[in-house]
Amino acid sequence: MIHFSILGQPGQDNAVLSTINTSQSIHRILFDCGEAVLEGIPYSDLQAIDHLMFSHLHMDHIAGFDSFFRGVFNRTSRENHIWGPPETARILQHRFQGFWWNHAADLDAEWLVHDVHEDHIETTRFLAHEAFSVAHPEPARPHSGVILEHEAYTVQVIPLSHHGISLGYRVQEKPRTNIDMQKLNEMGLRPGPWMQHLKNPQYQEETLDIAGEPHPTQDLRAALLVEREQGSLAYITDLLIDEVARTKLIPFLKGIETLICESQFHPSDLELALKNHHTTPELAAQLAQDAGAKELVLFHVSQRYRPETWREMLELARQIFRNTRFSEHWPL
Ligand SMILES: [Zn+2]
Ligand SMILES: [Zn+2]
Numbered sequence: 001m002i003h004f005s006i007l008g009q010p011g012q013d014n015a016v017l018s019t020i021n022t023s024q025s026i027h028r029i030l031f032d033c034g035e036a037v038l039e040g041i042p043y044s045d046l047q048a049i050d051h052l053m054f055s056h057l058h059m060d061h062i063a064g065f066d067s068f069f070r071g072v073f074n075r076t077s078r079e080n081h082i083w084g085p086p087e088t089a090r091i092l093q094h095r096f097q098g099f100w101w102n103h104a105a106d107l108d109a110e111w112l113v114h115d116v117h118e119d120h121i122e123t124t125r126f127l128a129h130e131a132f133s134v135a136h137p138e139p140a141r142p143h144s145g146v147i148l149e150h151e152a153y154t155v156q157v158i159p160l161s162h163h164g165i166s167l168g169y170r171v172q173e174k175p176r177t178n179i180d181m182q183k184l185n186e187m188g189l190r191p192g193p194w195m196q197h198l199k200n201p202q203y204q205e206e207t208l209d210i211a212g213e214p215h216p217t218q219d220l221r222a223a224l225l226v227e228r229e230q231g232s233l234a235y236i237t238d239l240l241i242d243e244v245a246r247t248k249l250i251p252f253l254k255g256i257e258t259l260i261c262e263s264q265f266h267p268s269d270l271e272l273a274l275k276n277h278h279t280t281p282e283l284a285a286q287l288a289q290d291a292g293a294k295e296l297v298l299f300h301v302s303q304r305y306r307p308e309t310w311r312e313m314l315e316l317a318r319q320i321f322r323n324t325r326f327s328e329h330w331p332l
Contacts, residue, residue, distance in 0.1 A: 002153075002173060002231035004258065006327035007037035010310055011303035013060045016235055016260055017041065017049070018171060022152045029053055029155070031169060031235045035063035046071045051148070053155070054084035055237050056166040057091050065095055074109045074128055082113045083147065085165040089113040089124035089135060096132035104131035112138075116147055116157055116167060158252045160239035162277045168239065170252060173230030180226050187223065189215075198224065234293075237262040237300055240277040241287060253291035261287065262300035266313055281317035281324075288321045296324040307332055 001021050008014040013034025020027040028049045038046055052068060055061060072080065082092060092113050101107075107128035115122040121143050125136040148155035151174070158168040177199050184191065194210050197203040198220055207214035234256045239245065253259060261284040265273035273280050281298060288296035298317060301310050311332055317324040326332055 002171060002233050002257070004233055004260070006260070006297065006299050006329065007041070008034060010301050010307070010326070010330050010332060011305075013037055013063060014299045015061075015064070016299075017045075018233055018235075020153050020171065020173060020231075022173075025152065027150065027152060029171065030068070031055065032061040032237070033064045033068050034060045036067075037064045038067045043071060047075065048078075050078060050081065051155075052082045053167075053169055053235075054082070054088060055168070055235070056085055056162055056164065057088065058238065061238075062091075062095075066098075069095070072109075074107045076108050080109060080111045082111065083116060083167075084114070085159070085167050086115045086117055086122075088115050089122070093124075093126065093132060093135055096126055101128075101131035104129055114147070116143070118159060119143065121147060156252070158236075158248060160236060160249075161245060162238045162240065166236075166238045166277075168234065168236035168249070168252070170232065170234045170256065172232045175227045175229055177225055178228055179224050183224055232257045233260065234258070235260045238264075238278060240274065241279050241283040242274070246287065246290070249287060250291050253287070253293060256291060256293045258295050258297060259284075259288050259291070259293040260297045260299060263298040263313060263317070264300060264302045266305060266309055267316060281313040282320060285317040285320035285324055288324070293321075294323065296321050298324060298326055 002018060003021065004016055004018040006014060006016055013036065015030060015032040015034055015037040018029050029051045030049045031053050032055055033052060046068065109128040111126040113124050113126065119142060120140045122140050123138040125138060126132045145156050146154050147157050153171055153173045156170040160166045160168050179195055179198065190211050192210065194208045197208055206217055208217050208220060234253050262279055263281045263284050264278035265280050267280045267282050270280055284298060285296060298314065301313065314324060314326060
């Protein structure tokens, strides 16, 4: 299951913390890290963020980085990954080095910063015990859209236009194999440890023992196993939505459960939105509609407007795509 929270308030810096809970393990991805967005997040959750993924490195998306880094700079309990568009490693190295590291020799952490290019990833390794002073480049590796392949989920990227690149992300939980319990009852089979073997593709025996009776494994699998689609979430911000972008975005977002999309400008400022490579609620809603999204969550609204205008923006989006909302934490 994928949960998410929109961090930060309307008109201020925002970010998204998403949690993938497989019931066996929990994985956390933070999308962007603007000023003060981590306030209110339990410190233990902050320290358990597996991946920090930047859309781009404008100030309003990275201003809160020090708060994140303070909690994890010497983390060795898990890998430290930061992702972003080209130049992320160069900019991040300045952030890493912006402190007095007089105890660096005692530190052990390693940081991997991944610059995501159109068709390959350039990873740079930084070591805390070197006070982050040396950038160690790793060999570039190709990608075909999927940048992270975890056993529980995948992360896909799309480069979007923001007078430069802003990366859009799609997190997709992998389908899970379950046993159809109703069918099992109908077949008069007693539940037991054999069910684990049934679900385990490594189990290659021809028969399974159920209450002392052998049953053909293949037949049981065909009759009882069902693949369940799991959750998905997309995060797109600071982007131009024109026809070229829509042609790429609609297939990328196809069937997404939750689309989180920025909505900086009121439609009356459409010209300004297009000029600055930002969106309006109507552009976001049309995209959600055309991609077959289940819900649209608008965020990153401009502070140039008053709360009543933000509410009006939400209404305008709902006229195109009904299931649109702001974060439930926003006082609107
Ligand atoms: Zn921006
Ligand atoms: Zn922004």
